[in-house]
Amino acid sequence: MSLKFYVVFAVCVLVVSSASVGPQKSCRATISDINKQQIDLVNRCVKELGFKSGRERAQKSGCVMVCVLKNLEMLNEEGIIDQSQVDKYLIEQWPEELQERANATMQPCLRLGPSPNFIQDEFCKGYEPLVKCVSRGFLNICKGT
Numbered sequence: 001m002s003l004k005f006y007v008v009f010a011v012c013v014l015v016v017s018s019a020s021v022g023p024q025k026s027c028r029a030t031i032s033d034i035n036k037q038q039i040d041l042v043n044r045c046v047k048e049l050g051f052k053s054g055r056e057r058a059q060k061s062g063c064v065m066v067c068v069l070k071n072l073e074m075l076n077e078e079g080i081i082d083q084s085q086v087d088k089y090l091i092e093q094w095p096e097e098l099q100e101r102a103n104a105t106m107q108p109c110l111r112l113g114p115s116p117n118f119i120q121d122e123f124c125k126g127y128e129p130l131v132k133c134v135s136r137g138f139l140n141i142c143k144g145t
Contacts, residue, residue: 025095027142041068062124065131079120081113081130105141109133 045067051057069075072089076082086106094102112129120126 027098027101030095030098031138031142038068041071045071060123062127062131063122066120066124066127069127081110083110086110101141105137106134109137 042064045064046057048067049060049063051060066075066079069081072085074082074085074089090099090103090106109130112133113127
């Protein structure tokens with residue numbers, strides 16, 4: 001998967017984890033604000049992972065999203081989604097009128113995350129179903145608002 005795909009994923013993750021938004025902020029405005037912040041977080045993770053080549057970066061691009069999730073404390077020490085942290089961010093960061101929509105988008109994806117028996121490989125492939133689902137869901141979250 002490409003880095004662009006993971007940048008979109010990071011936007012989605014940060015939608016539920018960034019700075020608080022006002023009570024009347026629109027969905028599109030919320031995502032726009034978060035997009036600016038998520039690019040910085042993705043860039044920090046790319047630097048932190050220290051890829052030695054473009055090929056390595058492409059092969060391990062899923063690990064960028066694992067880094068983002070860890071920095072947002074959405075993964076526990078075993079690398080499993082921490083539902084209580086996701087819920088906390090959702091409540092704190094989404095305008096109340098959009099929380100139900102954001103939750104409905106995220107919950108099916110979270111069930112695709114790594115299981116308790118998950119062993120992380122060097123390419124972070126176990127996270128791909130989660131990353132793809134969240135990315136697709138949040139690309140469409142503002143439709144109809």
